[in-house]
Amino acid sequence: xxxxxxxxRKLWLVPLALAALTAAGLTSALVGDxxxxxxxxxxxxxxxxxxxxxxxxx
Amino acid sequence: xxxxxxxxxxxxxxxxxxxxxTLFLLMLCLTGLPLIFHEEIEHATxxxxxxxxxxxxxxxxxxxxxxxxxxxxxxxxVAHLVFSDPHHPHELYVxxxxxxxxxxxxxxxxxxxxxxxxxxxxxxxxxxxxxxWVLKLHVDMFAGLPGKLFLGVMAALFLLAIVSGVVLYAPFxxxxxxxVVRRERGARLxxxxxxxxxxxxxxxxxxxxxxxxxxxxxxxxLLKLWQVxxxxxxxxxxxxxxYRPPTASLESAIxxxxxxxxxxxxxxxxxxxxxxxxxxxxxxxxxxxxxxxARLLKPILIDxxxxxxxxxxxxxxxxxxxxxxxxxxxxxxxxxxxxxxxxLFDVIAIVVLVSGVYLWWKRRKVPVxxxxxxxxxxxxxxxxxxxxxx
Numbered sequence: 001x002x003x004x005x006x007x008x009r010k011l012w013l014v015p016l017a018l019a020a021l022t023a024a025g026l027t028s029a030l031v032g033d034x035x036x037x038x039x040x041x042x043x044x045x046x047x048x049x050x051x052x053x054x055x056x057x058x
Numbered sequence: 059x060x061x062x063x064x065x066x067x068x069x070x071x072x073x074x075x076x077x078x079x080t081l082f083l084l085m086l087c088l089t090g091l092p093l094i095f096h097e098e099i100e101h102a103t104x105x106x107x108x109x110x111x112x113x114x115x116x117x118x119x120x121x122x123x124x125x126x127x128x129x130x131x132x133x134x135x136v137a138h139l140v141f142s143d144p145h146h147p148h149e150l151y152v153x154x155x156x157x158x159x160x161x162x163x164x165x166x167x168x169x170x171x172x173x174x175x176x177x178x179x180x181x182x183x184x185x186x187x188x189x190x191w192v193l194k195l196h197v198d199m200f201a202g203l204p205g206k207l208f209l210g211v212m213a214a215l216f217l218l219a220i221v222s223g224v225v226l227y228a229p230f231x232x233x234x235x236x237x238v239v240r241r242e243r244g245a246r247l248x249x250x251x252x253x254x255x256x257x258x259x260x261x262x263x264x265x266x267x268x269x270x271x272x273x274x275x276x277x278x279x280l281l282k283l284w285q286v287x288x289x290x291x292x293x294x295x296x297x298x299x300x301y302r303p304p305t306a307s308l309e310s311a312i313x314x315x316x317x318x319x320x321x322x323x324x325x326x327x328x329x330x331x332x333x334x335x336x337x338x339x340x341x342x343x344x345x346x347x348x349x350x351x352a353r354l355l356k357p358i359l360i361d362x363x364x365x366x367x368x369x370x371x372x373x374x375x376x377x378x379x380x381x382x383x384x385x386x387x388x389x390x391x392x393x394x395x396x397x398x399x400x401x402l403f404d405v406i407a408i409v410v411l412v413s414g415v416y417l418w419w420k421r422r423k424v425p426v427x428x429x430x431x432x433x434x435x436x437x438x439x440x441x442x443x444x445x446x447x448x
């Protein structure tokens with residue numbers, strides 16, 4: 001793998017994944033109830049957890 | 059690769075858009091926190107009587123009786139609106155005001171049991187305790203439409219701040235991976251990394267809540283546009299006729315609307331002369347019954363004198379956009395866990411805002427290049443002595 005590609009992945013892989021999970025979570029609770037809501041909670045918990053863990057490692 | 063000049067420009071954008079809106083955004087985040095749970099707080103502090111336990115499937119009495127009950131409770135006033143809240147399936151909110159055109163914000167809402175016509179109490183803005191004031195501060199800072207539009211501008215600046223912050227994430231993180239916080243190099247660098255990482259983690263959420271908040275500040279204008287353009291076109295034949303108090307049966311008007319949209323549910327009816335209707339019609343708003351469509355409304359106009367069906371059209375795209383943007387701003391569409399997640403996002407946003415102000419304050423004497431160069435303390439000291447531009 002080339003150096004710029006690896007640098008891009010190091011920087012952006014997690015933020016892009018968190019943004020995708022946020023979008024999926026925000027949408028899924030709109031689409032339906034029950035399992036859709038649960039899916040939304042799981043997806044949206046990811047960015048919250050990621051942000052919280054930045055403090056936990058202090 | 060983004061050029062040094064471009065970075066300096068984006069830094070300028072990020073600094074100034076953030077500085078201008080931060081104080082207001084902090085207010086919005088702090089007032090927004092209890093507002094996420096407004097339903098629970100209102101329920102816990104409510105002085106309204108609870109609906110009686112009646113066998114499931116007990117039918118509603120007629121809307122005419124419900125209306126008569128509310129009118130008798132507020133003699134001399136006129137009805138503005140009858141609203142069915144999906145969260146309180148047996149209760150109807152009857153908004154009463156002094157004149158047909160009087161602002162609905164000043165309404166006294168009579169809460170009537172739709173099955174028994176028993177009155178559970180009344181609601182009026184300002185009598186609902188502290189939450190009314192928190193809401194008013196959040197929505198327009200007690201400044202009406204100008205206050206809303208001002209907060210809309212602040213939201214636009216906030217969106218610019220988010221976008222510029224995302225652009226600056228890469229140049230400021232340099233060779234470090236996501237999650238790496240420099241902890242041993244002083245408080246400023248530690249908070250710079252935390253600001254960047256927390257910010258990029260919640261960027262999508264703040265973007266959505268900020269953008270939908272901005273759309274909500276235009277609600278009054280969009281409603282007015284709908285009233286003039288769409289409602290005007292639907293009731294062109296009535297133009298020039300004077301207002302007359304409604305005489306047609308409300309029950310049969312709503313029945314006619316239900317026949318017109320059998321797959322939809324009754325949401326609310328706006329009375330003649332109010333902002334949601336024409337001077338000559340009951341406008342009955344029907345809603346969908348799926349999570350996605352429950353907030354989408356379709357108006358049906360019934361002549362308030364004859365009870366005849368006049369017209370019904372789908373809402374224009376800008377009202378649909380407004381209605382869809384509301385749940386995405388409030389976070390009230392996925393039960394209590396979603397509300398808690400919303401509150402956690404909100405707290406993280408507050409940390410990003412406050413750390414941003416802190417970094418700006420500490421940074422006034424440190425040029426941008428220092429953070430970009432990921433410098434050794436020695437070079438940082440040298441650059442400061444050289445007096446580079448902050």
